[in-house]
Amino acid sequence: MVVRAALLPVTLLLCLALAGSAGAGRTADGFYELKNKKGDFSIKVTNWGATLVSVLVPDCKGDLTDVVLGYDTVAAYAKGAAAGSTIGRVANRIANARFVLDGRTYRLLRNDGNNTIHGGPRGFNKVIWTVKEYVHDGDSPYITFYYRSFDGEQGFPGYLDVYVTYQLSDPYDLSIHMNATATSKATPVNLVNHAYWNLAGHGSGDVLEHELQMFASRYTPVDGYMIPTGQVAPVAGTKYDFLTPTPVGANMEIVPGGGGGYDINFAVDGQQNAMRPVARVQDPDSGRALELWANQPGVQLYTANWLSNDKGKGGKVYGQYGALCLETQAYPDAVNHPDFPSSTVRPGEVYKHDMVFKFSH
Template sequence: MARAPAPLLLLALLAALAAAAGANAAGRKMVGVYELRKGDFSVKVTNWGATLTSVVLPDCKGNLADVVLGYDTIADYVNGSYYFGALVGRVANRVANARFVLDGKVYHLVPNDGKNALHGGKRGFSKVIWTVKDYVGGGDSPYITLYYHSFDGEEGFPGDLDVYVTYRLSGRYELSLHMNATALDKATPVNLANHAYWNLAGQGRGDILGHTVQLFASRYTPVDGALIPTGAVVPVAGTPYDLRAPTPVGAHVRAIYGGKAGIYGYDTNYAVDGGAGAAALRKVAVVRDGGGSGRAMELWANQPGVQFYTGNFLKDVKGKGGKVYGQYGALCLETQGFPDAVNHPNFPSQIVRPGQVYRHDMVFKFSF
């Protein structure tokens, strides 16, 4: 298949990018934005943080809109703190007290969420430059494959790790993500996640409280005030966490304590029905815009958990095209291993041993 033309935006790495990426060879790479297009369906990805920057698709009247939150410039992604569209790791979500014990050895991570480590630490995978290994922007199955080598001791994690992610337009209105990571020399925890913020009415077009959400999960993992799991896995039945039937996001959002005083909303890991084995794709969620767009999204994945987050901490964030994002301006569905699994032996293990390969597949199926 013929190669697509050069990326839409290709710019020399500024001093700010070099500082953020560290003084190494990666800091001298180029950062670009790459488009995948199939008819009126298009996606853009940047190799800064392997980040999904836009998803444009029609509504029921044929009107196009971008349905993921983000920024206008790479510099904004470098300086941003919301992980818009990012590929987060080496371990997504929180690790309590930024420490864990593996094979009898204590590892200390870099804390960046109070005393805890969040989304891989201060310089997680969302804050580095990935190498573009392959890129085909058009045709029947447009895709981009990105690569990152995480070195032994990066942010405190053990062992060298080779990481790949492929974004692909795998169907007419279908976006698939395939992530894999190979531990080269030491056992290490791996838990990658995509952190896209979705508003099916269009980014910046109000809140998502009228969206309906259905999660195929009958249990969830309760957390403490710092959003650290207690270790329990409990039924959703009879609680505001029960989203097994299509439910407006706003129906119970203010009954859910979001982890900080005065902040309410879902920021919750659900145990996806179908077992803990990360092999076959399972239906995770269905989201529908409650407004006039008619857009809907199905999410399928092979991970044991999904973090449902309702944008509780968004406040006056300047986004794409001058839009300003407020609280509940989008929702996230981050398929993942259970948070803090390294400190809870009863959770599905996220440990990858030398020569083993971690695999994480996601498929977003859109309709309108």
């Protein structure tokens, strides 16, 4: 009998993750570290969910700060939000937890009312990935994780071989490369990295004063269940207009306890499948800036609307609007919208999702 890793109890999965391959390369806290030669730029990751745990970059004074929200242990990631994790097989929402592909109806596991979100109750962020390669220092340190998603996992069809590589390069660039190959059946694929960014430092307060510019002149409106209506509308004249640098909180609805903020997909300008600028964020106090490039048609802006006194790394407490997510992606529910750019990957095809986070100060 074959035991599916994704079906094992979480406690056993955690033990397997901590005892996994390439253990000699781990730091004392059980994570893997990549560091540049200069020593002023480093990240930590874990094979639990192929997750980005920390990003240390300097500010305008040269002081190093961790700018992503997260947790101190692998066990905490199993219980907390999917901060920094790789989300799949299909990130974001699928309406009514179903879709039709090549004449066949597939029914998924529901975990967002009647809908499926982020791949289902146990998506790719809640499984163990294999460490395939690990070079922790040098000119371009990197680590590659691998996961084989089985036919029928969370209701999705076909086997899917998935690779995620984190890599550092000079001066302060973090690249994430995601590849997936369907080996048996056509399937929707939409992998994202779910990092929560705060350029002033994790746990430093809200990001409402961060200045945001989006290279996206359109967005995909949603209904009351956060499902796209099928429209692709201009941002001009709406609260979604970030075509020029604008404080995140300048025009957004702020609702204590959740319900306000941003959680919407933007249609990125430019040629699809080509690397192009997606967004730029700057913290006015520290001077840190982040420029995001990617090759996906959309990007989800989420302002941590539902964070509420979450206990994070180093005793920090994460409150509402304490970060923002910029998740490059296919359009949400694309498998149910023929007019959207296709998210279907057929046997033998390779899904490629590349993103680069360029830090400066």
